[in-house]
Amino acid sequence: xxxxxxxxxxxxxxxxxxxxxxxxxxxxxxxxxxxxxxxxxxxxxxxxxxxxxxxxxxxxxxxxxxxxxxxxxxxxxxxxxxxxxxxxxxxxxxxxxxxxxxxxxxxxxxxxxxxxxxxxxxxxxxxxxxxxxxxxxxxxxxxxxxxxxxxxxxxxxxxxxxxxxxxxxxxxxxxxxxxxxxxxxxxxxxxxx
Ligand SMILES: Nc1ncnc2c1ncn2[C@@H]1O[C@H](COP(=O)(O)OP(=O)(O)OP(=O)(O)O)[C@@H](O)[C@H]1O
Numbered sequence: 001x002x003x004x005x006x007x008x009x010x011x012x013x014x015x016x017x018x019x020x021x022x023x024x025x026x027x028x029x030x031x032x033x034x035x036x037x038x039x040x041x042x043x044x045x046x047x048x049x050x051x052x053x054x055x056x057x058x059x060x061x062x063x064x065x066x067x068x069x070x071x072x073x074x075x076x077x078x079x080x081x082x083x084x085x086x087x088x089x090x091x092x093x094x095x096x097x098x099x100x101x102x103x104x105x106x107x108x109x110x111x112x113x114x115x116x117x118x119x120x121x122x123x124x125x126x127x128x129x130x131x132x133x134x135x136x137x138x139x140x141x142x143x144x145x146x147x148x149x150x151x152x153x154x155x156x157x158x159x160x161x162x163x164x165x166x167x168x169x170x171x172x173x174x175x176x177x178x179x180x181x182x183x184x185x186x187x188x189x190x191x192x193x
Contacts, residue, residue, distance in 0.1 A: 001167035003029050003065040003137035005050065010059035012045050018057065019045060020191035029137075029167040032160060032180050036173075037188035043173035044071070046188065047140045050171060065169075068136030070144055074127035076115045082126055083111030086133075095133035104159065105129040106152075120147035128156060139163060141172040154179070 004027070011021035019042035027033060035043050048054035050061055051069050076085040086107075090098040102108060105125040110118065118126060124147055131139065141160070145153045157179045160170050164182060172178065 001029060001065070001137045003027075003063075003167060003169045005061075005063045005065075005067075005138055005169050005171070007050060007061045008059055010046075010049060010061070011057040012042050012049060012054075013057035014042070014045060018193045020188060021058075021193055023059070023188075023191040025050075025171075025186075027169045027171070029169065030164050030182065032164045032170045032172070032183045033186050034172055034174060034178065034180075034183050035186045035188055036175070037192070041188045041192055043188055044142055047071070047142050047171065047173055051140050063138055065137035066134070067138045067140060068131045068134040069140045069142070070124075070127050070131050071142040074115075074123050074130070076123075076126055076130070078116035079114060081112050081114055082107065082118065085115050086111075086126065086129060089130050090133050093130075093134045095135070098133055101129040101132035104132060105155070121149060121152055124148060125152060125155075128159065132159070137168045139168060139170045139172075141170065141174075143174055144172055145174055145176045145178060 007025040010023040012019045037043050049056045051067055105128050107129055144156050161180050
C-alpha cells in the first residue's frame with residue numbers, strides 16, 4: 001500500500017475565529033495519529049481540511065493514495081435495508097470482498113434491517129464496513145468509538161491496527177483512548193490560537 005499524507009503550516013478559520021495555526025504533519029505507511037483536544041478546538045475541521053472538504057485559511061495538504069473518511073454521517077440510504085445500502089457503495093467502490101467487511105463489523109444479522117432503524121453503534125459499524133470496502137490507504141476517522149460498546153470498540157481498534165500494519169495511514173480524532181500499537185498522540189491544543 002503506497003501512502004503518504006503531509007500538511008504544511010496549516011491554519012484554520014471558522015467564521016470569525018482562527019482555530020489553530022502552524023500545524024504540520026508528515027505521515028507515511030503504518031502511522032496512526034490520535035488527534036485530541038477539547039470540544040470546539042477544531043478536530044473535525046482538521047480532518048475535513050486533510051480530506052480536502054474544507055479549505056485551510058493558509059497552508060497546504062498533499063497526499064499519495066486515496067482518502068476514506070468516517071464521520072457521524074454514514075451516507076447510507078436510510079430507507080434501504082442495510083445490505084442494499086451497502087451494496088450500492090460496494091458497486092461504486094468496486095469492493096473485492098464485501099462479505100469480509102460485513103463479517104468483520106458483525107453486521108450479518110442486520111442486513112435486512114432498514115438503515116433508519118439501526119442504533120447509533122450499529123450505524124457506526126455499518127459506516128466502518130463501507131470504509132473497509134473503499135480500500136483507501138488513508139483513513140480519517142472522526143470519533144470512531146463514540147456510541148460503541150466495549151466489544152465494538154475493540155473491533156475498531158483491531159481494524160485500525162490491521163490497516164496500519166498493512167501499510168495504511170490513520171488519523172483519528174477521539175475523546176476516548178484507543179488500544180492501537182504505534183499510536184502517536186497529537187494534541188491540537190498546542191496549535192490553538
Ligand atoms: N461552518 C462553520 N462556520 C462557523 N464556525 C464553525 C463552522 N463549523 C464549525 N464551526 C466552529 O468551529 C469550531 C471547531 O469545530 P470542530 O467541529 O472542528 O471542533 P471539534 O474539535 O471537532 O469539536 P468536538 O470535540 O465537539 O467534536 C467550533 O467552535 C464550531 O462552532
